[in-house]
Amino acid sequence: MITDLFSHKIHASSADWPEKLVTLVSIFSEFDGQPYNRAAIEARLQQISPRTGMGYERDESKFRDEISAYPSYLGIYRLEIQQGRWYFYLNETAKQLLLSEEPDVAAFMRLQLSLFQLPNGKGGVYSDPAGFHIQANARDSALALIRGGVQVAPLRVICKALIADAELRRVDLAQAAITVDELAALVNHRPIYTAVSPLQTVVTDALQRVRSGSINVPAIFENRFHILDHLELFTRSSSGRVTTIALRRAVDALDKSDLTDKIRTIASLEVGFSSFAAVQGATDLANLIKSGEWGRYFDGLTTLDPEAVKILTKEWQPERVSVSQLPAAPPVLPSTPASQLELLLPPPAAPQEASRQGEASPRTYPFKQRSIGAPSGSSSARPSTAADPEVTRIKRQRRNLAHQLILKQLEDHLESLGAEPKETEHIDSFAKIPTNGPFLFEVKSGGENLLDQIRKAVSQLYEYKFRYQDEIAESDAITLCLVLPGRPDGIPWLEDYLCADRNIAVCWFEEDGRLGYFEKYQAQVQHLLAG
Structure with a gap:
């Protein structure tokens, strides 16, 4: 089993x-x-x-x-x-997906879990x-699966099961939902677990038989599906021992089309790792x-078909957003008694929350203390951030390790000067140096596209100064500051362009932790220098 x-x-x-x-x-x-x-x-x-x-x-x-x-x-x-x-x-x-300036964990997870299978x-x-x-427990587990003819790809079964539910109930795929009990019954059904890509008709027939009671739900199985939360495809809801997996709620028609394309693409994959079948x-x-x-084999960009990769990794269009925190469409399961069904359905949105879906994203977000290890836009972000595609991009950028470390150095340095650095969903750091006025910081982590990052930073600094002028009382006196991973010696004109032409202070941290800067423009960073 x-x-x-x-x-x-x-x-x-x-x-x-x-x-x-x-x-x-x-x-x-x-x-x-x-x-x-x-x-x-x-x-x-x-x-x-x-x-x-x-x-x-x-x-x-x-x-x-x-x-x-x-x-x-x-x-x-x-x-x-x-x-x-x-x-x-x-x-x-x-x-490609996790070491970029804007790491895309959801896209990485979609590619990799599309290939993941048992045994492995x-x-x-x-x-x-x-x-x-090989560790004894892993060896014995793998051999038991191999002897049983198992070659099942869990994510593909989930996607096929959702399609099956939509077919059986004759609803749109966006309204599909299955229970974990039903999923456990499906993956223990021999025609499904012996094929890495079982036919959709086989899965649909099996789900119908599970719901009619002719295929039993296993007495024991693990309800461990947290990893699905990071694919930006699903939502899970629980009531008692009943857990439901459903598609997340789409923001608009384009997002809905993109979401269902991803589900159908994963369900249609045929590639699999067959070498375990020969193990004796x-x-x-x-x-x-x-x-x-x-x-x-277990490398999505090199193993999957290019068209599948394109669908599973494509970026949101400007009018679309990343919405991993949005609620799911209410699932309707005909095999579930009405009394249980009420417990599974998410509560109706309050009027003001429901109307938010059609609103433009807010101009600003509140300042807050920065939290190392939980970048802005994670679970602490208020619901409206899910409707701001710029915040999605910034959240990805802040996952970058180099970005995290520079921010940590900056935060420590500002605190040593007696400042209290804060952030918003847009702003990397804002601080008022005691007796010396406010600084607005944008951090870039470097890499092969440093110049592109600097161009973005210039735009961001001026934009945030404008957008947050009501929150920053001294906006006329604020110093815009770009923090880089090191001295940008490879771009000879950059020093005068940023510091003189754009009036942006530029600094970085040397290997010994000291603040580095262009000596010619020391006056711009004077208030950031200790002592």
């Missing part, structure tokens, strides 16, 4: 987990292409976590789950034998120079995982 679709080792239940994932991948990227050194990775994780608010206070196991489970269940990296030893390779999907390459233990074995025993299993074949 299949009791668990998603691992408890992926700690995805908190709203700020996407930020932690990006931080983790950023650290892993430092070891890309190098000989595998677990001790060095653990030391780096231990070093970085207190500064980014990752919240890891580990025992002797340290970062075991992050190092071992994440490649198996999310495909972040793989290990391959090169020149007689293990080498560490970050996968292409993680590089979990449980490998790697040691120098090329040692390898523990030795075969060890050799297969050791080969790195699973790791090479």
Whole structure:
């Protein structure tokens, strides 16, 4: 019996987990292409976590789950034998979607979970120079699944089940919903769990039989679906022991079309990892995982069809938004008694909340203390931020590890000057230096497109000064300040353009923690210098 679709080792239940994932991948990227050194990775994780608010206070196991489970269940990296030893390779999907200036965790998760299946390459233990074995519990679990003919892709079953519900109830896919009980029955139905891409007709027929009682719900299974919250596709609601998975509510017709396109695309995928079917025993299993074949497959950008990648990763159009926090459309399940159904339905929106869907996004957001590890726009954001596409972009930018670390340095520096730095959904940091007036900061993390980032920063600084002029009483006296990851020596005209022509102060932090600046324009940052 299949009791668990998603691992408890992926700690995805908190709203700020996407930020932690990006931080983790950023650290892993430092070891890309190098000989595998677990001790060095653990030391780096231990070093970085207190500064980014990752919240890891580990025992002797340290970062075991992050190092071992994440490649198996999310495909972040793989290990391959090169020149007689293990080498560490970050996968292409993680590089492209999680290491950018604006990391897109939802798109990464959609690609990777579309490929994730049971059994998989979990449980490998790697040691120098090329040692390898599989943990006993992982080995026995995988072999049991292989002997049972299991090759099921959980996310595809969920999407097919939602399509099946829409067909059976003759409703729009946007109104579809299934219970976790029904899902457990489906994945334990042999025609479904033995095909990585079962026919839609098979899933629809099975769901009808589950609801009629001819296919039983397993007595024991895990209700662990937090990871779905980070795909920006679904919403979950619970009442007692009944948990419902439904599509999130679309903002408008374009968003609805995009959402249903993604569901149908995932449901229609045919690609799968078939090599486990040839495994005869523990030795075969060890050799297969050791080969790195699973790791090479488990990389959405290189394995999935380009058209599928386009649909699952495409950015919101200007008129659309990212709405992972919006409520779901009310599910209607004919097999659920009316008394239970009332408990499953979300409460009706208050009149003022309902009218908000048609409003333009607000001009400003309230200032608040910055919280390391929970960037603006996460669970602390008020509901109206979900209707602001600019906030979505900024939230993604703040997931960038380099951005987090620079902000932390800036915050510490401002506090050392006696200031109280604050932020909004738009503004990276705003502070009033005692006796010296207000500063509005925009932080950019650098990279290959530094000039593009600087161009954005210039626009943002002037825009936010205008938009927040009522909240910033001294707006005429405010200093606009761009904080960079280092001295931008590669762009010779930048110094005079920003500091003289645009009257924007520019600074950065040196390796020793001191504030760096253009000496020619020291007067612009004078109030930021200590002592």
